[in-house]
Amino acid sequence: MVDPEYLKFDTLSLHAGQEPDPTTGSRAVPIYQTTSYSFVDTEQAAGLFNLEQPGHIYSRISNPTVAVLEERIAALEGGVGAVCTASGMAAFHLAAATIMSAGDHVVASRNIYGGTHNMLNLTMPRFGITTTFVDPRDPEAWRSAITPETRLLFAETLGNPGIEVLDVPLIAQIAHENGLPLMVDATFTTPYLMKAIDLGADIVMHSVTKFLGGHGIALGGVVVDGGRFDWAANDKFPTLSQPYDGYHGISFADEYGHQALSMRARAEGLRDFGAAMSPTNAFHLLQGIETLPLRMKRHVENTSSVVEFLEEADAVTWVSHPSVATHPDHELAKQLLPKGAGAILSFGIAGGREAGCRFIENVQLASHLANVGDAKTLVLHPASTTHQQLSAEDLVAAGVGEDLIRLSVGLEDPEDIISDLRRALRASQKG
Amino acid sequence: MNIECRGETINIATGGVEVDRDLPPVVLLHGAGMDRTVWSQQTRYLAHHGFAAMAVDLPGHGESGGEPLSSIAEMADWVAEAINEIGLGPAHLVGHSMGSLISLEVAARHPGAVERIVLLGAAAAMPVHPDLLGAAERNEVLAPQLITSWGHGTRAHIAGNPTPGLWMRSGCQALLERANDGVIFNDLAACNAYEAGDVAARITCPITVVVGSEDKMTPPRATSQLVAGLSDVDLKHLDGVGHMMMIEVPDRIRELLLDALQ
Numbered sequence: 132m133v134d135p136e137y138l139k140f141d142t143l144s145l146h147a148g149q150e151p152d153p154t155t156g157s158r159a160v161p162i163y164q165t166t167s168y169s170f171v172d173t174e175q176a177a178g179l180f181n182l183e184q185p186g187h188i189y190s191r192i193s194n195p196t197v198a199v200l201e202e203r204i205a206a207l208e209g210g211v212g213a214v215c216t217a218s219g220m221a222a223f224h225l226a227a228a229t230i231m232s233a234g235d236h237v238v239a240s241r242n243i244y245g246g247t248h249n250m251l252n253l254t255m256p257r258f259g260i261t262t263t264f265v266d267p268r269d270p271e272a273w274r275s276a277i278t279p280e281t282r283l284l285f286a287e288t289l290g291n292p293g294i295e296v297l298d299v300p301l302i303a304q305i306a307h308e309n310g311l312p313l314m315v316d317a318t319f320t321t322p323y324l325m326k327a328i329d330l331g332a333d334i335v336m337h338s339v340t341k342f343l344g345g346h347g348i349a350l351g352g353v354v355v356d357g358g359r360f361d362w363a364a365n366d367k368f369p370t371l372s373q374p375y376d377g378y379h380g381i382s383f384a385d386e387y388g389h390q391a392l393s394m395r396a397r398a399e400g401l402r403d404f405g406a407a408m409s410p411t412n413a414f415h416l417l418q419g420i421e422t423l424p425l426r427m428k429r430h431v432e433n434t435s436s437v438v439e440f441l442e443e444a445d446a447v448t449w450v451s452h453p454s455v456a457t458h459p460d461h462e463l464a465k466q467l468l469p470k471g472a473g474a475i476l477s478f479g480i481a482g483g484r485e486a487g488c489r490f491i492e493n494v495q496l497a498s499h500l501a502n503v504g505d506a507k508t509l510v511l512h513p514a515s516t517t518h519q520q521l522s523a524e525d526l527v528a529a530g531v532g533e534d535l536i537r538l539s540v541g542l543e544d545p546e547d548i549i550s551d552l553r554r555a556l557r558a559s560q561k562g
Numbered sequence: 563m564n565i566e567c568r569g570e571t572i573n574i575a576t577g578g579v580e581v582d583r584d585l586p587p588v589v590l591l592h593g594a595g596m597d598r599t600v601w602s603q604q605t606r607y608l609a610h611h612g613f614a615a616m617a618v619d620l621p622g623h624g625e626s627g628g629e630p631l632s633s634i635a636e637m638a639d640w641v642a643e644a645i646n647e648i649g650l651g652p653a654h655l656v657g658h659s660m661g662s663l664i665s666l667e668v669a670a671r672h673p674g675a676v677e678r679i680v681l682l683g684a685a686a687a688m689p690v691h692p693d694l695l696g697a698a699e700r701n702e703v704l705a706p707q708l709i710t711s712w713g714h715g716t717r718a719h720i721a722g723n724p725t726p727g728l729w730m731r732s733g734c735q736a737l738l739e740r741a742n743d744g745v746i747f748n749d750l751a752a753c754n755a756y757e758a759g760d761v762a763a764r765i766t767c768p769i770t771v772v773v774g775s776e777d778k779m780t781p782p783r784a785t786s787q788l789v790a791g792l793s794d795v796d797l798k799h800l801d802g803v804g805h806m807m808m809i810e811v812p813d814r815i816r817e818l819l820l821d822a823l824q
Contacts, residue, residue: 133693135704135711137731138719147729148721183577183607184816185725193726202721205729211736212728358736363625381578386606388599388624389736393727 140207140323141424148202162414163195182378182386182398192401196410200417204343204353207322207423208335211358212393214401215351215413219318219338220246221406222352226314226334227283228404229354229396230368233259236280240267240297241528242290245513247316249520251285264528267295268459273305282367284311288327289319289453292477292513292537293530296453296460296467303331310367312360318342318504319473323427330467333360334392339416341504342474345426349415351408354396358389371395426506429542431471436545437538437552441478446486446556448534452476474540475503480559484533487512490559491536496543496551508541508548567644568621570628573598574648575617577609586677587650588823590617591641591661593683594749595698595709595741597624600658603725603812604819611820614650622745630748634660634756638667642675654823656680658808659780660753663688670764680770680822682815683777683805685784686762686791688753695754698747705746706738715776715804722810730809762791769795770822772815774803796822 138146149160168187170176178184187193197215205213216222227237239251241264251262265272267286277284284306286297299315306313312333317325321342327335337343339351362371363384371391374380377399383391401407419426434452441450453464453472464472480486490510491499497508501516514533540548563581565572575598581587588608590601598605598617608615621628621640631637641664645653654677657665662684669676697704710731718730738746769792773785782799789797798818800807808815 132704133691133708135707136719137707137711146720150717150721178607178610181606181610183610184813185603185723187726195726198726199721201727202723202729205727205732209732209735210729211733214727358732359739361740379578385573385575385625386578386599387602388597389740390599390602390728390733397727 143203143206144423145421147206148199160196160199160414160417162410164410165194166190182381190410191405191407192397194407194410194413197408197413200408200413200420201353203417203420204337204339205355207420208355209322209326209328210335210355211390213353213355214393214396215339215353215408217352217406217408218350219316219336219340219352220250222336222338222354223247223250223316225396225400225404225406226336226354227255227260229392229400230312230370231260231282232370234280235260235282236278237262237283237285238273238276238281239264239284240286240290240295241265242267242293242295242530243287243316244291245520248525267297267302270301270305273302277309277311281309281311284313285315287316287319288325289473289475291319292475292535294451294453294458294472294475294477296463296472298463299325299327299330299332299467303333306333307331310365319475320468321423321427323424324431324468324470324473328355328357328359333357341502342427342430343420343423344416345419345422345504345506346415347502347505347507349412351412351416356390356393356396362391375399426542427470430474430540433542433545433548434471434474434476434540437540437548438476440549440552444553444556446481446560448479448481450476450478475537476540477535477537479532479534480536480556482534482560482562484514485562486559487534487536489562490555493555493558494551495554496547497538503537503539505539506542508543508551509539511537513537565644565647567640567647568628570621570626572621572627572644573619573625575599575601575605577606577615579609581614581616581650583614583650585612585614586823587614587616587648587653589641589645589653589655590615591655591657591664592617592620592623593659593661594753595706595738595746597737599624599737600808604808604816607816608819613823616648618644622742622748630745631752632748633752634663634667635671637664637752638671641668642672645675652677654678654680656682656819657684658682659805660688660749663753663756666758666761666765669767669769670761673766676767678768678770678823679765680772680819682772682807683774683780684771684788685780686758686788687784688756688780690750690754695747695750698750701743701747703739706735709738710734712778713805715774715802715810717802718804718806718810724813730806734806734809758788762788765792770798771795772798772800772807772818774800774805774807774810776803777805779805
């Protein structure tokens, strides 16, 4: 039996979306630090504005450097297209605003990044879009939360901060049985660990700032269009299936079919909301993606060493990572994440909140900051930072106890990471 | 727009404008397992450049009703009927791959329906690799993967989509994955069984044939054999381009169509 001659993941990480610059021969992706682009003539300009022909008009809508990053991430995820944004939050908003309007409803996992939870819980209701939060491990909760107004199911591939593994095929099936798309935030897994579209997700978003970039120097987000969802199969998605006056009555589903979401997200979403990625950030993020497979392999190996240490540490009361046999999603992780369940873990520290604070203040190699997925090891106390806007009740529902420490395992020598943790744990118990 | 043909509703993309009945009609025919959207980079452009552009979803494809037709001859007869239903008179036919075979047959069997034919990725015979045919018969994802793999030139497997953010490989695969079960096999079987016979000798309208130097599905050699039997033919070569040329190099195909149709 013959096989498709597709370029492999590592090759795509280096090459997808870029050819050497035809004018200068530049092998590296040039930074097109420009706001706008000269038109050939009035006819070409009119064609560009009317979507008759592709090309760049203004860097809020598209930019050649950003386009390389978009094509590369789409290639790695197996999506038909991608649209980059100024941040991960902007990516979530772009996707949501492209497919939904006032009166629509979302069913979302309750175990998601605090910022996304805030947007769904507090901000989007001001614009008429409401959300029901559910236990991501409870399929019946997903099913029963769907209403006639529901337009989107949303979850993270690995929950935050409890590292719940999303059963993507199952939740996608529930979505599709109801004529709805599933969007996943795959920031913690990256396409190296999980190809969510192959598993059934329809839209994948990332904070590119995290593992994809890997260096913690540039903000960015991306919406990847899986291209398998039929937006015209029912009347739930008029922004994609009905004529749009913004481009003389265009119907994106009729014109672009499987690429409708990508095209509308750019043509309307970037044009009108304007949360565009800067070309310099795109350049930095591309440098990170070139080494994504190498870095993720090392992240996973180091995480394995750190988990092993924490499980034996006296000051640690529990460790939550899908690689741990007692984790509720251990078997699911082996099935869906065969290369590893990421480099984010959480653990409980003996002594609760005070011990947690002492631990954070005593790490020296690990950095205390509100980020994950850096090449450097990072620690955070979510109850006092990323999740501080949540009420006590929501904190419990989101699985964020006061003793919880979140760890993003970096690429340092694992012995050095463990020495730092050992020292800080020892100090945490001397209250 | 929708038309009714043989009792089924047929979806036709018209480039976002109502068809102007005073403009010359151009009917665009997609390839095996695909739909109107393969022409998305040409339909809208033609519709705003002096043509009544109509990219058809063949029966059982895309948003059209009905079942896919099982032979190229049947498809050609159906297209002639559809052109009659549209009611704009003889049309320029632009066909890709299976659509090029249909165009040849329409020109031979229904010369009054056709003004000119433009054939992209064309050959007098289109034998299909047995592994591809088998995968399509079993509705395996391998079939879309093989068509995508062989359908694009080397460059298109790396980069080069002029539409910012679109990734051609997955675009093609996703399009084919959206086809209903059995559709890809039906179409490939129709291509595999096609015998041109004396079709070339029966065509009287002008013909433009476009060939990509890296086309593995209808290789330049096979296209040359077709062209050798045709009269009044204009052959256009595209270097570094594979079978999915209207997606791989949409700008060049747009220019070429505008040139050929004017």
